[in-house]
Amino acid sequence: xxxxxxxxxxxxxxxxxxxxxxxxxxxxxxxxxxxxxxxxxxxxxxxxxxxxxxxxxxxxxxxxxxxxxxxxxxxxxxxxxxxxxxxxxxxxxxxxxxxxxxxxxxxxxxxxxxxxxxxxxxxxxxxxxxxxxxxxxxxxxxxxxxxxxxxxxxxxxxxxxxxxxxxxxxxxx
Amino acid sequence: xxxxxxxxxxxxxxxxxxxxxxxxxxxxxxxxxxxxxxxxxxxxxxxxxxxxxxxxxxxxxxxxxxxxxxxxxxxxxxxxxxxxxxxxxxxxxxxxxxxxxxxxxxxxxxxxxxxxxxxxxxxxxxxxxxxxxxxxxxxxxxxxxxxxxxxxxxxxxxxxxxxxxxxxxxxxxxxxxxxxxxxxxxxxxxxxxxxxxxxxxxxxxxxxxxxxxxxxxxxxxxxxxxxxxxxxxxxxxxxxxxxxxxxxxxxxxxxxxxxxxxxxxxxxxxxxxxxxxxxxxxxxxxxxxxxxxxxxxxxxxxxxxxxxxxxxxxxxxxxxxxxxxxxxxxxxxxxxxxxxxxxxxxxxxxxxxxxxxxxxxxxxxxxxxxxxxxxxxxxxxxxxxxxxxxxxxxxxxxxxxxxxxxxxxxxxxxxxxxxxxxxxxxxxxxxxxxxxxxxxxxxxxxxxxxxxxxxxxxxxxxxxxxxxxxxxxxxxxxxxxxxxxxxxxxxxxxxxxxxxxxxxxxxxxxxxxxxxxxxxxxxxxxxxxxxxxxxxxxxxxxxxxxxxxxxxxxxxxxxxxxxxxxxxxxxxxxxxxxxxxxxxxxxxxxxxxxxxxxxxxxxxxxxxxxxxxxxxxxxxxxxxxxxxxxxxxxxxxxxxxxxxxxxxxxxxxxxxxxxxxxxxxxxxxxxxxxxxxxxxxxxxxxxxxxxxxxxxxxxxxxxxxxxxxxxxxxxxxxxxxxxxxxxxxxxxxxxxxxxxxxxxxxxxxxxxx
Numbered sequence: 029x030x031x032x033x034x035x036x037x038x039x040x041x042x043x044x045x046x047x048x049x050x051x052x053x054x055x056x057x058x059x060x061x062x063x064x065x066x067x068x069x070x071x072x073x074x075x076x077x078x079x080x081x082x083x084x085x086x087x088x089x090x091x092x093x094x095x096x097x098x099x100x101x102x103x104x105x106x107x108x109x110x111x112x113x114x115x116x117x118x119x120x121x122x123x124x125x126x127x128x129x130x131x132x133x134x135x136x137x138x139x140x141x142x143x144x145x146x147x148x149x150x151x152x153x154x155x156x157x158x159x160x161x162x163x164x165x166x167x168x169x170x171x172x173x174x175x176x177x178x179x180x181x182x183x184x185x186x187x188x189x190x191x192x193x194x195x196x197x198x199x200x201x
Numbered sequence: 202x203x204x205x206x207x208x209x210x211x212x213x214x215x216x217x218x219x220x221x222x223x224x225x226x227x228x229x230x231x232x233x234x235x236x237x238x239x240x241x242x243x244x245x246x247x248x249x250x251x252x253x254x255x256x257x258x259x260x261x262x263x264x265x266x267x268x269x270x271x272x273x274x275x276x277x278x279x280x281x282x283x284x285x286x287x288x289x290x291x292x293x294x295x296x297x298x299x300x301x302x303x304x305x306x307x308x309x310x311x312x313x314x315x316x317x318x319x320x321x322x323x324x325x326x327x328x329x330x331x332x333x334x335x336x337x338x339x340x341x342x343x344x345x346x347x348x349x350x351x352x353x354x355x356x357x358x359x360x361x362x363x364x365x366x367x368x369x370x371x372x373x374x375x376x377x378x379x380x381x382x383x384x385x386x387x388x389x390x391x392x393x394x395x396x397x398x399x400x401x402x403x404x405x406x407x408x409x410x411x412x413x414x415x416x417x418x419x420x421x422x423x424x425x426x427x428x429x430x431x432x433x434x435x436x437x438x439x440x441x442x443x444x445x446x447x448x449x450x451x452x453x454x455x456x457x458x459x460x461x462x463x464x465x466x467x468x469x470x471x472x473x474x475x476x477x478x479x480x481x482x483x484x485x486x487x488x489x490x491x492x493x494x495x496x497x498x499x500x501x502x503x504x505x506x507x508x509x510x511x512x513x514x515x516x517x518x519x520x521x522x523x524x525x526x527x528x529x530x531x532x533x534x535x536x537x538x539x540x541x542x543x544x545x546x547x548x549x550x551x552x553x554x555x556x557x558x559x560x561x562x563x564x565x566x567x568x569x570x571x572x573x574x575x576x577x578x579x580x581x582x583x584x585x586x587x588x589x590x591x592x593x594x595x596x597x598x599x600x601x602x603x604x605x606x607x608x609x610x611x612x613x614x615x616x617x618x619x620x621x622x623x624x625x626x627x628x629x630x631x632x633x634x635x636x637x638x639x640x641x642x643x644x645x646x647x648x649x650x651x652x653x654x655x656x657x658x659x660x661x662x663x664x665x666x667x668x669x670x671x672x673x674x675x676x677x678x679x680x681x682x683x684x685x686x687x688x689x690x691x692x693x694x695x696x697x698x699x700x701x702x703x704x705x706x707x708x709x710x711x712x713x714x715x716x717x718x719x720x721x722x723x724x725x726x727x728x729x730x731x732x733x734x735x736x737x738x739x740x741x742x743x744x745x746x747x748x749x750x751x752x753x754x755x756x757x758x759x760x761x762x763x764x765x766x767x768x769x770x771x772x773x774x775x776x777x778x779x780x781x782x783x784x785x786x787x788x789x790x791x792x793x794x795x796x797x798x799x800x801x802x803x804x805x806x807x808x809x810x811x812x813x814x815x816x817x818x819x820x821x822x823x824x825x826x827x828x829x830x831x832x833x834x835x836x837x838x839x840x841x842x843x844x845x846x847x848x849x850x851x852x853x854x855x856x857x858x859x860x861x862x863x864x865x866x867x868x869x870x871x872x873x874x875x876x877x878x879x880x881x882x883x884x885x886x887x888x889x890x891x892x893x894x895x896x897x898x899x900x901x902x903x904x905x906x907x908x909x910x911x912x913x914x915x916x917x918x919x920x921x922x923x924x925x926x927x928x929x930x931x932x933x934x935x936x937x938x939x940x941x942x943x944x945x946x947x948x949x950x951x952x953x954x
Contacts, residue, residue, distance in 0.1 A: 089329035090442045105330075105439040118362075119330040119439045142329045 066150045071133040073151040074126055076169045077144065079193055081185035082177035084114050084170065085145030088121030092137035092146050100130035101137060112181040116190035121145075124166035128154050143194075228280070228300040243291035243302055244272050254304050255313055255342040257320075257428040258380035259292035262484055263389055267293040269380045271320070271342070273312035275303040288312040310346075317347040320378045323358045323403075324429070331376065333430030335443035339378065358403060366396055366407075366415045368883035369435055369489060370424060374406045377431035383407060383423035390486060390619060392643035393417035407431070416884060418615060418868050421492035422485075425475055435880040436493055437473040441465075449809040450477060452796050453491035454545065454705045454789045455874060458616035459798030460487045464495075464790060464809050471495050471790060471809070482594060482798070488615035489881065490868055496877030497788075502773045504785035516783060521814065521824070528782045529828035531765040532562065535739030539728035540567040542715055543744035544704030545874070546818060547794030548803070551706060551713035553819035554743065558715075561826040566737070568717060568725035569710035571744075572703075573751040573944060577685055578678035579717050579724055585688055585698050587711050591801040592670055592699035598624045600670045604663060604696070605632040606687060607656065608674030611640025612868045613703050614799065617672070618644070633659055635863035636891060636922045652926055653863045653946040657682030660690055667695035675702040676865060679945045701799040703866065709797035726751055732759035739765040742776050743818055744786075746873055748932075753940040754910070767825075769818050772873070784821050792817040858948035860892075862908065862938070863928040870932040888933035891920035896927075896951065903954040908943025914954045927951055 057064055066072065077085045088105030106122035114120040138146050156162050173179060186192050224239040230247050237246045242265060244254050257269040273288035280297030288308055303309055321343060328334040360374035381398065384407065388394040395415035399408040409415055424432045446465040451474070453460040461477030474495055476487040507524035508516040519527070532538055540562070542554035551569060558567035568574075597603060597620055609632075610618035621630065621644055630646040632638075633656060637648040651659040660683060665671065671691060677683045691698050702708060710716065717724045723731055731737040733755065740763045747756040760766055760779040768780035777783045790809040794817065797803055816824070869875065869885035876882075890904055897919045905914045906929065913934065922928060927949065935941045943949050 087330050088439065089334075090445065091329055094335075094442070094444055104441070107439050117330065 066152065068150075070148075070150045070152070071135045072149045073128075073154060074137070074164075074169055075147055075149050075171050076121075076124065076166065077147060077171050078173070078177060079116065079186065080176060082173055082182070083116055083180050083184065083193075084120060085143045086121040086124060087115055087117060087119050087143055087145070088124075089119070089142060091140040091142060095136040095140035096131075097134065097136060098130045098132050100127045100132075101125070102127070110183070113183055114180045116184050116186075116193040121166065124169060126164045126169065128162045128164060129159060226296045226298050226300075228296050228298070228302065230302045231304055237296055239296070241296050243274065243276075243289075243294045243296055243300075246296050247274075247291065247302070247304055252304055254291050255317075255346045256292055257338060257342075257378060258382060260382055260385075260426060262486075263382065263385045265293045266381060266385060269320070269378060270316045271313060271346075273309060273316060275306055275308040275312075277301050277303065313346045314348050317343055318352070321347065321351065322353050323375065324378065325357060325359075325375050327376075328430075330439075331373075331430035332433045332438060333427070337430060338428040360406070363433065365435070366409060366432070367417075367420050368880045369493060370415065370420050371433050371435055371438065372407060373431050373433065376429050377407055378429055379405055379407070380428060381407075382426045382428065383432060386423050386426060387415070387417060387420075390422070390622070391417050391419040392622060393419070396423075416886065418488050418490070418611060419486060419619070420884070421489045422476060422487070426485075434473065434493075436878050441467050441472045446472060449790075449807060451790070451809065452705075452804040452806040453487060454796065455488070455490045455494060456614055456616070457702045457705055457708055457796075457799040458483065458614050459705075459796055459800075459802060459804040460491050460616050461804075462487060462491055466790075466809060469810055469812075470499060482802070482804075483616045484619070486616075486619050488868060489884065490615070490875065493878050493881035494875040495790075497772065497874050498790055500772055500877050504770060504772060504777065504783060506785065508777075508783040510781040516777075516780075521816075524782050524784055525821075525824045525828050528767045528784070528825045529830070531781060532739055532741070532767065532825070533829060535737075535765055537731070537737040538562045538565040538739045538741065539723065539732060539737045540565055540715075540741045541571065541725060541728065541743060541745050542567065542569045542706075542710060542818070543571045543742075544569055544702065544707045544710065545744040546706040546710060546715075547789075547792070548706075548709035548713060548797050549794050550743075550818035551710035551715045553822045554710075554741075555713045555715040557741070557822045557826060561822075561829050564722075566717070566723040566728050566731075567715050568723070568728060569707065569715045570725050571746065571749050572675065573679045573939070574725060575678045575681070575684075576724065577681070577683075578675075581678075581684040581688060582700070582711050582716060583718060585691075586700045586708070587714070589698070589801070592697050593800045593802070594620050596697070597621060597670060597699075600628065600668055602629040602631075602666050602669035602696075604665055604669060604671045605630070605634070605641070605646065606660060606671055606673045607633070607677035607680065607683070608672050608701050609634070609638055609640055609865050610672075610701075611638070611643070612865060613674060614701050615868065617701065617799075631663075633663075635861075635926050635928060636920050650923065652923055653861045654680055656680040657686040660686040663690060665690070665694045665696040669694065669696040670699055671696050672699045672701050674865075675700075675707065676945065699799060705796045708799055708801060709795065712797055712801070729755050729759045732763050735762075737763065739763055739767075741767045741769070742780070743769045744771065745776060747775050748936045748940045750939070751944060753936070769821055774873070784816075786821065787812075787815045787817045791815050858908070858950040860906075860925055860927040860949050860951050862906075862943055862945060862947055862949045863922070863926050864931045864938060864945045866931040867933055870930060871934070871937065872932060885933065886930075888915060888930050890915050890917040890951075891922055891928040892917055892926070892951070893922055893924050894919045895924065900951055900953045905952045905954045906942055907950040907952065908938075908947065910939075910943055911941045913938070913942055 090103045093101040093103050102125040103121050104123035105119050108120050138148055225236050226239050227236045233250045235250050247254050254272045256272040267290040272291045274291045276289050277284040278301040280300040362373045363371040366372050384396050387396050395413045397410045400406055424434045445467045449464045451462045451464045453462050460483035461479035463475040463477050465473050474492050476485050478485050507519045507521055509519040509527050511517045540554055540558040555567055558565040625645045630644050631649050632641045632646040633649045633651050673687055747753045750756045766780040767782045768776045769784050769786045770777050791812055793808040795803050795805045867886055902917050904917045905912055931938050
């Protein structure tokens, strides 16, 4: 046995919230159907970048693996030869794996990268159904070939040596 | 040091100064008073109180040079009340009584920072791709003693990179700080001065002296002592970074010297091997063989699972249990068993082989020697090697005289070579050989010329002093009477005997008794003969390469003749192809164990990789023994070993040649544990026949050698050998000369090819 307010007013009062909300813009995101853009510097999936001629920027130095607090990165370096060249200079990353089961997307790896080969994209949909598929190989991480790029291995197209890639004429030299 | 008596107190040569007579000097370093022996360098004295002065060129085992100037310190009082007006290189200044040294005051710190800045002016910033990055003294000391910011705005000097100093060693000249550790090592330690400073001024660089090459069996050490990333290893280049690697200590398995090594591995694979630091044995140096020859354990033909011979005659994979069971049954059913462990076993494995033969098989014959041998050697091993009082490396240092008998230390025992070379001044070194090899020349050895087979007479004519050491190589077994002559010489002169086998397991096998200990048991040659005659019907063969044995054809025939063969091997071989049960054994990195060095020193090493279902020889033999249900020992004993003891020992050569064949194995050759590393094998010395000048003029520079087992056509070179002697390396071409030409010391024919 309550008061008159409790019996009559309170049950209706809640509908006032519902009623006013009907005239407001909804905040619901229709996520799988409509994707909202992330913040521009969101730490998403990694990408291995290329030089303008398609050669890989990664030199297999493993500094990313060294910096990684979760031990999520595995790299094996190898030597470029004149016949089989993947990056300018002497060394390239023959094996490059990021284990997204371990990765905490902290971004220390991209800070460590001396050639800006490793950067992060805004892609965040990294769920999958098996453990194996969450270990991304170099082929999964490499940036797609864009206009004017050529699939390595191929000779250096931008100059005679790696200096033409890192310090183009007139900039630092 | 039992030899420090009158005999070794020779002409002013004391390598181990007497502690009591040592003069000491007291000085003050950074306010701390320290007392050190007279003659100590300031940089070493500072280490005594825990002060690490930055340095690059300084190395405790190399002569001081003061090349890099990084170790500058302030000396306000040189002990005479006056100070040095400028900072001094502490790696070249000996201590003086009352000296005051400041290693980190303003003057010293400014000097060190300044030198570091100079060194970094032309040093490239390629640490991310440099193999040394992460373990680099320059990187570390630039962090601790550098200034962080560069004031240099010019263009750094660049060179074409890398250039090869040898197939193993690559040089990035722009990284070099010209400390000369490598050139000093090459000239001082192995005596292979192929590299030198060339050019002057800013273009000064390390290079190969004109008309020379850097062919050294010890070249890998320069990679390890390079304080920057200028010298890199062709086989390790870019393979991993220091922080990937897990290091396990190990003992080199390639010779009987017991060199300490460090095994660096990553994800179950050995990436590289480095020299360990053991002042009593290998100091900080190892041979290239110990450093680079490790790929055999990762070879594609490595046996991974047991195999048994099926009804149709082919090998099929089997479970361990089935293989153990079949091995036990086959051996139990055999009429007589011979056990040939080979010379690469650890002490534990050798004990297991010996125990398996004597206890499980009820007194079967066992012999570890997979090489030409003799009954004389068996006696020699039992009386003068097994349990003998050790002759150590320190004894070699102290001895006034060393005689090398059937031993080429540079090829066959690299650590002995370096130790002897370090103390060669004032020591008489003689070598009894057919020629003065390059290695013996570097030791400053006198040649006592001796045709192969004539060693006994020559040894009888030697006159060593009482403090002398006779280093006896295993090859002396092929020369009749030589080992008896050594024993007689030692008894008459008081000289001591050090027996130096080639393989790491030989001395351990001798200690374990894995060879005929009494006259009633057969040695390896007799086991082969008895197998061919049907007295032995089953063989247990460890790491034996048939082509290393005295008669490869007979050994292979014995494998075919034996009714049952158990092979314990690492990789597919001529033995596994003929075996009825093939049991893969653990490589040295996959088991713990002990190698016994030529001195008798026990060198234990831990397991590097812990792999499932990988068993050492000893564990496998244990499993077989457990399943062994007794053997009819009546079928085995008594037997008449005398019937085979005399036959076939000294094989009369069927070729009536005019040249005696002198031979030994080069360090880098076709040995089965050396396979798999291209750049390492590329540094092997060429297989060239050596003959006298007259013979070279007569037969030309390409000759055909014909022996009782075949003929080989090889290039020839002039050497100072007798007219009737031709020298050729034992295992550098084909299957080796034991299989393809003739046995050592026998007669061969030389003809123009």
